[in-house]
Amino acid sequence: MAFRTLEWTLRSRHRRGSGQARQGSGQAGAPSAGPGGALRLLDQTQLPHRVVYLELTTHQQVAHAIKTMQVRGAPAIGVAAAFGLALGARSLPDSPRDDFLAQLRSIRGELAAARPTAVNLAWALDKVMEAACHGPDATAIREAALAEAQRLAEADVAANRALGRHGAALIPDGARVLTHCNAGALATVGYGTALGVIRAAVEQGKRISVWADETRPRLQGAALTAWELQQDGIPVTLIADTAAGHLMRRGQVDCIVVGADRIAANGDVANKIG
Known part of the structure; x- marks a missing residue:
């Protein structure tokens, strides 16, 4: 059994502020995708006295969580921002490909400004943008952004286990x-x-x-x-x-x-x- 630092989840599965951290191996696990979706995040400003999970559904909420250290640690910040960019892509209305990408780059800038000293932050955002740019239309761009965020999450866990x-x-x-x-x-x-x-x-x-x-x-x-x-x-x-x-x-x-x-x-x- 293990507590989770962050995960991609169906919003209806959890209530804001609910959830209990459990004793275990420290394995936060790769996020599991679902339609709708939200970033479920362990609020580290409440530890060690309270275990509170937040459900973030907008990129602005993710940026705020990074700024206020509700999520901290460069790898966690990077992956959280990657999912924030995926949430931003989902919030944008359909538009021609170039216009859609221009709006997504603006969201990337907002997230990057949340913690300029975190090396992983800009790196993860660039990875998501690179994947998104391969999409031929708005729908494909949204899917590519989420898929890349999930890939980064899985790669982080694998790298940490190898390092260990x-x-x-x-x-x-x-x-x-x-x-x-x-x-x-x-x-x-x-x-x-x-x-x-x-x-x-x-x-x-x-x-x-x-x-x-x-x-x-x-x-x-x-x-x-x-x-x-x-x-x-x-x-x-x-x-x-x-x-x-x-x-x-x-x-x-x-x-x-x-x-x-x-x-x-x-x-x-x-x-x-x-």
């Missing part, structure tokens, strides 16, 4: 792992990147415990990472950001796994302040 398998080989049994911010299922469509490595190591039978930095000022570690690991039953201890150096000095950290917001040419990585 490879990364888990580097983590020894009994390791005490330090992580920062949140790079888990909540930051992706499913499974996670940095936390996916930890998750895969546990699935391989390794005994892993985690130190989770609280990650000020937004507290992603406290509100999201600790909650997510608890859902999977992985031992986690929440620490102040300034305690990380103390633990390393005392030899209580065996390895560190973090997401990479940016990677420099020399291999250095940058994550959140905290």
